[in-house]
Amino acid sequence: MTVITVPSPPYAGQKPGTSGLRKKVKVFAQPNYAENFVQAVFDVVKPQPGATLVIGGDGRYHNRTVIQAAIRIAAANGYGQVLVGRGGILSTPAASHVIRKYGASGGLILSASHNPGGPDEDFGIKYNTANGGPAPEAVTEAVYLRTQTIDRWLTVESADVDLDACGSTRCGDMTVSVIDPVADYADLMETLFDFGTIRSAVKGGFRMAFDAMHAVTGPYAHEILEKRLGFPAGTVRNGVPLEDFGGHHPDPNMVHAHELFETMFGPDAPDFGAASDGDGDRNLIVGRGRFVTPSDSLAMLAANAHLAPGYRGGLKGIARSMPTSAAADRVAASLGIPCFETPTGWKFFGNLLDAGMATICGEESAGTGSDHVREKDGLWAVLLWLNILAVRKISVDDLAREHWDTYGRNYYARHDYEALPTDKADALMAELKAALPNLPGKAFGHLTVAEADSFSYLDPVDGSTSANQGLRVLFEGGSRIVFRLSGTGTEGATLRVYLERYEMASGNLEQETPHALADLIVAAEAIAGIERHTGRTAPDVVT
């Protein structure tokens, strides 16, 4: 095998964000851009000769081009085997599972998640380590530093691999195996959940609608929901992955999955509605006439997880990201298990899961998962919900009400201000950060600030610290506002404002969320001066 060295100057700005490097396709398509980044990853992780690498993506535009390049670069860097999903497809949780199952040294996941796809839209590359989880900050930081000094990438001369047929071929001295992207993952789900009871519910007339949003979960949902669980054909909507996701944002929320919402709030709504995102790690849960916030979903799943075979032994702990509501904390307290609060980003759960300190994790950004893989997992959450509903023979709405009657209700919303000029967003955050020490004791309407800080996380497993992970304003009585800049956008800056108010079980549990949060919305403007800094009078997306 002749290794070819391609000279290449560094590109500025190849800094991975919350979840890998995400940029416009036009940026990634520049000569050497993707190649530099992949080579920088390999320079940092230094694969053992003969190591196995997993490659897959969400099927978006540019996937196939980068996969072919990455295979050749992997061969030139001494990998012994690449496992790649047929069609270049592997959902993020399936990739995590494949890495773990086959003892791979890591994997490249090509996705920009819920961001839109197509020639003018977004692309992304993320590296996952041998535990199947996103590379920790120490690795992503080292990769970034390497991209800034890189001067070459390595490749071999080899024809493109036929990605559409399962089987093995050679690339240089390396074996390339094209694998079924669905089978291993579907088998894993069958070990965790009571498929028999769900099948009986389906036979008894239980109906659901699943919107795959023309993204990666289509083939997984067809196999699991329609073939293995017996839901009728047509249960899975938009089930064929498209390079541009049909021109939509594959983001399962009220805005982008509005058709599902219309179904679930319409006259002939089925029992259960769900959707997943571009790469299959996020989930949306909506019952007949009842939307379940991701924070509530985490808490409700944790409270009922023992009903699924995979969690019959109970949970070791729960972990949530800081901006996620504290609903799960109350479940953890009642179960007598710890609840960990991490920064935003699934990578922060990896150590807790590996150390056996947490079993279930979740984020307000529609991510829920467990120790079965090291990524959040959209279909896993859907199946756990199905398992619980089938065993308990209860509607989503009744389960939600019962939960709030037991634990109280954390009214919650996230307001996103998208595509802001970066300097304006930075100025808002800097001004707010400087003002934090003066906030305690100040009143905003009925709300009085108890504490205000910039969230910093001390990892209890490896002792590492991650600072500047969001600005928190905590009010007396348990309400709070969190301000954070997104780390996944590709255009300007996105300001996220997370609003939460706790109502005890004896309180008013029947309010509309915007009404329950009205005081906090006014306070957020007064505290941060969103309009003054950005000119925006309303958020672009409310979830």
Ligand code: G16
């Ligand atoms: C990624 C991360 C999540 C994070 C989310 C939002 O999700 O994996 O852990 O919560 O981004 O991050 P931000 O608020 O910085 O935009 P995904 O689904 O985009 O990979």
